[in-house]
Amino acid sequence: MKKLFLMSIIALGLLSCNKKEAVELKFNVEPTKTSYKVNDTVTFKVSGNPDQLIFYSGEEGRQYIYKDRLFAESDEITLEFATHKRYGTAAAQPNTISLFASQKYNGAKTTFSEQDWVDISSAFTFSPFDGAENYTPSGVVNLLQLSNLGLNIDKEKPIYFAFKYQGLSNASTQPRIFINKFDIKTKTKEGKVIPVLTLATGGWSSLKIGNTAVDWIIDGGSNTTRLRNQGAAANAPANESWVMTKGFFLTSVIPDRGVALKNMSTRIGEYNYVFTKAGTYKVTFVASNENVYGGDKVIKELEIVVNP
The missing domain is CATH 2.60.40.10 (Immunoglobulins)
Incomplete structure (x- = not known):
């Protein structure tokens, strides 16, 4: 009995010695x-x-x-991007690039339809044809003020944005398009400007329409640094392809x-x-x-x- 009692005391002593704390x-x-x-x-x-x-x-x-912070209410949500266009001519290759937005598209490319998208290109400035690598700012546009173009945003629903490339088949080289900036920001009621989505966080993916051979190239992958479309040579078949953001909420912000x-x-x-x-x-x-x-x-x- 005494032996058992002594062993218990020793065991408790060892546990006490081995106890560690933060x-x-x-x-x-x-x-x-x-x-x-x-x-x-x-x-x-x-x-x-x-x-x-x-x-x-x-x-x-x-x-x-x-x-x-993950969400912020705002009445001023802006988009600004920058484009560069080279090769071809405006007369032979008009409307090569345009910008669309959608709250009807659900992310399923198998059921993609242009009818689900609203063309908001006229609210922005795009690059003219430029032999040097000069990027043209689009201007800063409040997305909540584009109802005149048919874009009536429901803040409770996700939204997608997409650039459409269209190269025509004629004697002119199809233009090359480059995009190195895409920033959506919200201005809170306290006056703070917060990023919502950037080129790097856009979650971009591309979609070729019909038998087109030309697709968008997403440099940097999931951490996108540039979007570009190389177009095709003169007299090549017509090409149409889209590059789209992920779906996201305009009231969501980056912490x-x-x-x-x-x-x-x-x-x-x-x-x-x-x-x-x-x-x-x-x-x-x-x-x-x-x-x-x-x-x-x-x-x-x-x-x-x-x-x-």
């Missing part, structure tokens, strides 16, 4: 000063032992309070993001940052430790004034 997080950060000029280097002195450290500058798109400054395998004693616009910024550092035994988090907010 390491207490000690973290602090201070700027060398709180007032700067535009393009000055702002230095933050960092101390402590965080495994992870994330920095939010307080600029548009980089505010900690909006890191989980604000921070910059990861360190992880468990790195160390940091200071961090430098440059603000390029004047203003008062609420800078946020989020330090955290996390392991199988638990976790801890410390959030430090600092006010930085940037003068012109």
Whole structure:
């Protein structure tokens, strides 16, 4: 009996010795000063032992309070893109590229019909024929003000956008089309401008109509950097192809993001940052430790004034 009692005490002692706890997080950060000029280097002195450290500058798109925001109501949702067109002539190859929007299309290419789309091309500026690689801005257009073109947006439904390429069969070379910008933004009732969709996040896919041999090329794949259509040579058959965004809600927005400054395998004693616009910024550092035994988090907010 005494032997059993002694073994129990030893076992409890071993468990006590082997018990591990989450390491207490000690973290602090201070700027060398709180007032700067535009393009000055702002230095933050960092101390402590965080495994992870994330920095939010307080600029548009980089505010900690909006890191989980997914939707924003607005009466001003704008689209702007840029195009470049080369080869061929306007007389022989008119209306090579046009822009459409749809809330009837459901993403199924097997049942694709142009009748489900609204042509909104006339609201935008497209590139003229240009031998040099100059991109033409489309202009910034409020999508909620295109009812005169037949686009009456229901914010409760997803929407698609698409560029249509049409190359005619004649003695003129079919033009090449390039698109390097596609930005949809919303302006909140508080006056903040937030990205909704970009060229990189558009989820683009292409569709060839009929027996066309020419298709859109999506450079960069899922992280699109450019859309282009190479067209075809003079006297080639006519070509029609579309390149479309994914379906998305115009009230959905991209959450604000921070910059990861360190992880468990790195160390940091200071961090430098440059603000390029004047203003008062609420800078946020989020330090955290996390392991199988638990976790801890410390959030430090600092006010930085940037003068012109």
